[in-house]
Amino acid sequence: MSYDLIIKNGLTINGDPIEIAxxxxxxxxxxxxxxxxxxEQLELDGQTYVSAGWIDxxxxxFEKMTLYYDFPDEIGVKKGVTTVIDxxxxxxENIHEFYDLAKQAKTxxxxxxxxxxxxxxxxxxxxxxxxxxxxxxxxxxxxxxxFVVGIKARMSKTVIGENGITPLEMAKKIQKExxxxxxxxxxxxxxxxxxxxLAHMTKGDVLTHCFNGKPxxxxxxxxxxxxxxxxxAYEKGIVFDIGHGTDSFNFHVAETALKEGMxxxxxxxxxxxxxxxxxxxxxxATTMEKLRVVGYEWSEIIEKVxxxxxxxxxxxxxxxxxxxxDGDITIFTIEEGQKILTDSNGFTREAKExxxxxxxxxxxxxxxx
Numbered sequence: 544m545s546y547d548l549i550i551k552n553g554l555t556i557n558g559d560p561i562e563i564a565x566x567x568x569x570x571x572x573x574x575x576x577x578x579x580x581x582x583e584q585l586e587l588d589g590q591t592y593v594s595a596g597w598i599d600x601x602x603x604x605f606e607k608m609t610l611y612y613d614f615p616d617e618i619g620v621k622k623g624v625t626t627v628i629d630x631x632x633x634x635x636e637n638i639h640e641f642y643d644l645a646k647q648a649k650t651x652x653x654x655x656x657x658x659x660x661x662x663x664x665x666x667x668x669x670x671x672x673x674x675x676x677x678x679x680x681x682x683x684x685x686x687x688x689x690f691v692v693g694i695k696a697r698m699s700k701t702v703i704g705e706n707g708i709t710p711l712e713m714a715k716k717i718q719k720e721x722x723x724x725x726x727x728x729x730x731x732x733x734x735x736x737x738x739x740x741l742a743h744m745t746k747g748d749v750l751t752h753c754f755n756g757k758p759x760x761x762x763x764x765x766x767x768x769x770x771x772x773x774x775x776a777y778e779k780g781i782v783f784d785i786g787h788g789t790d791s792f793n794f795h796v797a798e799t800a801l802k803e804g805m806x807x808x809x810x811x812x813x814x815x816x817x818x819x820x821x822x823x824x825x826x827x828a829t830t831m832e833k834l835r836v837v838g839y840e841w842s843e844i845i846e847k848v849x850x851x852x853x854x855x856x857x858x859x860x861x862x863x864x865x866x867x868x869d870g871d872i873t874i875f876t877i878e879e880g881q882k883i884l885t886d887s888n889g890f891t892r893e894a895k896e897x898x899x900x901x902x903x904x905x906x907x908x909x910x911x912x
Contacts (some may be wrong), residue, residue, distance in 0.1 A: 544579045544580070545579065545580040545581060546564040546565060546566045546571065546572070546579060546580070546581040546582070546757045547565055547566045547567065547581065547583065547907055548564070548565040548566075548581055548582070548583045548584070548585065548870070548904075548907055549562065549563070549564050549565075549577055549579065549581040549583075549584050549585070550562060550563045550564075550565075550585045550587065550593060550872065550874070550904075551577075551584060551585065551586045551587060552587040552588065552589045552591075552619050553591060553592065553593035553874070554585045554587075554589070554591065554592050554593065555592070555593065555594070556592055556594060556841055556845045557842055557843045557865075559575070559717050560575045560576070560589075560746075561573065561574075561575065561593055561864070562574055562575065562576055562577040563577075563593065563864060563872065564577050564579065564581065564804040565870035565904075565907040566907070567633060567909070568869065568906040568907045568909070569655060569733075569860075569867060569868065569870055570864065570865065570866055570867065570868045570869070570870055571866060571867075572747040572866060573864050573865065573866060575684050578896065580869065581871070583909070585740075585874075585902070587874065590876075591874060591876055591901065592874070592875050592877065593864070593872060593874055593877070594845050594849055594864070594872070594873050594874065594875070595849040595850070595853075595861065595863050595864050595868070595870055595871065595872065595873070596624075596625025596626060596628075596651075596849070596861065596869070596873050596903070596904070596905065597623055597624045597625060597626075597848045597849060597864050597870030597873045597900075598624070598625070598626040598628070598848055598849060598852040598853060598858075598862065599618070599619075599624050599626070599627045599628070599750075599812050599814070599826055599827045599848070599852075600628045600630070600672070600784065600809055600855065600856060601628065601630040601727070601728075601751050601784060601785075601811035601812065601813045602618055602629055602630065602811070602812060602814070602815070603629060603630065603632045603647075603663075603814070604618060604619075604627060604629050604632070604645075604652065605627045605632045605633050605640075605644070605662075606638075606644065606816075607637075607640065607641075607644070607662065608632055608633075608662070608664070609644060609661055610665070610666065611632060611663055611815040612632065612815055612816060613815045613816045613819060614648075614816075615627060615645060615648035615650045615812065616648050616649050616650050617651025617819065618650075618812070618814050618819060618826065618827075619648065619649070619651075619652070619814075619907070620648075620649045620650045620903045620904075620905060620910050621903075621910075621912060622826040622827055622828065622900065622903075622912070623826075623827070623828060623873045623875060623900020623901075623904070624650065624826075624827050624873075624900075625650065625651055625861075625871035625872070625873060625904070625910055626630065626650070626651040626652075626653070626858070626871065627644075627650055627651070627652055628653045628654065628655060628693075628852075628856060628863060629653070629654045629655065629815045630654065630655050630695050630727055630729075630751065630786075630813070631654075631655050631656070631657035631662060631663065631695025631696075631697065631727070631729075632654075632662050633637060633654065633656065633657060633662040633836040634655070634656060634657040634658070634659050634661050634662040634668075634674075634679075634680075634683075635656060635663075635676065635679035635680050635683040636659045636661050636679070637661060637662060638656055638662075638683050638687065638690075638691065639683075639686070639687070639697065640685055641654060642654070643688070643876075644748055649671065649802050649905055649908075649910065650905065651861075651871065651905065652690075653690060653691070653856070654681055654687075654690055654691050655691070655692065655693045655694055655695040655725070655727055656680055656683050656684070656693075656694055656695070657694075657695050657696075657697075658675050658680060658694055658696050658713060658714050658717060658762075659674045659675055660674050660675070660676055660679050660816050661674065662839060662891070663697075663856060666701050666702065667701060667702055667703070667704055668697070669696070669697060669698075669702050669703045669704070669706060669710040669894060670702070670703060670704025670706065670711070670830070671704075671715070672706055672709065672710065675710065675713050677717050677720065679871040680694065680717050680721070680796050681720070681721060682722065683718075684721055687772070691908060692724075692725060692856045692857065692858075693715060693724050693725030693726060693727060694714060694718060694721075694724065694725070694726050695726075695727045695728075695729070695742060696710055696713075696714035696726070696727075696728050696729070697712055697728075697729040697731075698710065698711050698728055698729060698730055698731075698735060698740050698806060699729065699730060699731030699732050699733075699759075700731070700732045700733060700734055701731070701732070701768070702729075702731075703734070703735070707733045707735050708739050708740070708743060708799070709742075709835060711728065711735075711740060712743065713727055714728070715743060716767040717744075718794045721852065723747075725747070725748075725836065725855060725856050725857065726748045727748075727751055727784070728740060728744060728748060728749065728750055728751065728761070729751055729752060729786070729853060730751070730752050730753075730755070730760070731752065731755065731757060731759065731790070731791070732757055732758075732759055733756050733758075733759040733841060736759065737759050737761070737770075737772070737773070738762065738770075738772040739773060741773070741775075741776040741781065741783040742772075744776065744781050744909065745779075745780075745781075746779055746780030746781065747780060747781075747782065747805045747855070748781055748782065749781075749782040749784050749793075749809070749811070749855060750776050750781050750782065751778070751784040751785075751786030751811065751907075752784075752785075752786040752788065752790075752791035752792075752813070753783035753784060753785065753786070753807055754785065754792055754793055754796040754797040754800060754832070754859050754898045755790065755791040755792075755793060755809065755886065755887070756792075756793030756795070756796055756886075757844050757895070760793075760796060760801055760850060761773035761796065761800065762793075762796045762800075763796075767799065768799070768803070769800055769803050769805055771798065773805075774805070777805055778817060778898065781806045782809065782855055783805070783806075783807045783808050783809075784807065784808065784809045784810075784811055785807050785809065785810045785811050785830060785834070786812075786813040786814075787811070787812050787813055787814075787823075787824050787830050787833075787887065788812070788813030788814075788818065788824065788887065789813075789817070789818045789823070789824070789887060790887050791813060791887055792823075792830075792886050792887045793886050793887060793890070794833070794836075794837065794886045794887050794890050794892055795890065797833075797834070797837045798837050798838065801837055801838050801839070806839065806843070807834070807847065808847065808851055808855070809847050809848070809855060810827070810830055810831060810834055810844065810847040810848050810850045811830070811848075811852070811853045812824050812826070812827050813828075814826070814827075817907050822885060823885045823886060823887055824900070824906070824912065827848065828898050828899065828900060829884065831844050831848065831898055832882070832884060832894045832896070832897060832898055833884050833886070833892070833894075834847075835894065835896055835898075836884060836892045836893075836894050837892075838873050841877060841896075841898075847883045848860075849862045849863065850862040850863055869906065870904060870905075870906055870907035871904065871905055871906065872903075872904040873900055873902075873903055873904075874900070874901050874903075874904070875898055875899060875900045876899050876901060877896055877897070877899075878896070878897055878899070879895060879896060879897075880894070880895070880896070880897040880899055881894070882894040899912075900912045
């Protein structure tokens with residue numbers, strides 16, 4: 544048997560030896576040892592980790608925007624990330640233009656279509672509800688079924704103007720009329736109040752910015768405890784997603800939640816060019832280091848950037864090292880070191896373990912980091 548690529552002498556995040564064979568862009572064999580011919584062989588040192596390709600389910604990478612934008616490969620393949628989901632930068636009127644650009648990237652790029660038809664052209668895209676056209680969203684979903692993997696509604700006061708909970712009600716209606724496709728909801732300052740937002744969300748909906756430090760977040764500042772209604776939402780199966788961003792991750796909130804037994808389901812960056820270049824985000828690996836400092840195990844951190852987002856956004860052939868799955872793989876090291884990590888509110892923690900992607904494999908093609 545001959546393969547296109549064999550990865551030799553790798554380790555799973557649990558420390559087990561692993562070797563992987565890839566042909567025609569797909570994983571065709573996973574074993575402790577593979578003895579076979581291959582066109583290409585990637586020999587690791589027996590101390591380097593191999594995981595399914597990292598997925599960042601909240602980015603902004605339509606380069607033609609001015610408010611929030613970046614370039615897919617700058618936040619993807621160059622950073623150990625094989626798949627990114629652009630979270631509502633574009634709406635139904637400009638998502639085709641985004642698609643044409645995105646398919647030129649090495650990184651796998653998908654999109655959540657903003658329910659506002661031009662996306663985030665301005666900060667208040669949901670202040671004018673005439674921009675929310677259900678039929679246009681449906682058209683985008685129908686015309687780009689392999690690119691658009693869900694919808695996005697940003698529910699904070701700078702976005703919705705005087706419209707209260709109405710945009711979310713419209714998003715839920717669109718979701719229902721399109722086979723219950725994934726919905727991501729951004730939260731921030733009130734109105735609307737977080738308890739009202741969560742009351743309208745249902746199991747499987749993704750709440751991004753889950754550990755922000757704002758008064759309208761999940762932490763009651765007076766009691767220093769997680770609010771009861773946040774626990775109720777968590778327990779009913781709403782997906783808590785990090786969505787770090789410039790403004791939306793606070794160490795203390797994340798640590799308090801963990802102490803009480805609440806963990807984020809998925810880890811994402813909300814990255815765009817300014818918080819990539821100037822911080823506090825920089826890249827997905829840095830966000831992962833922050834969750835390690837909070838107290839998460841590396842094994843669950845890896846799961847939260849692979850299997851979990853793949854499941855949440857219905858990627859049937861991503862997120863796991865299994866035969867028949869896409870040949871998307873991240874190869875990385877975890878080493879002792881020191882690094883100051885800063886959250887969105889300027890608070891710091893010191894990382895003692897640093898995770899560094901060294902190679903990114905997308906569809907069986909190997910890229911150096």
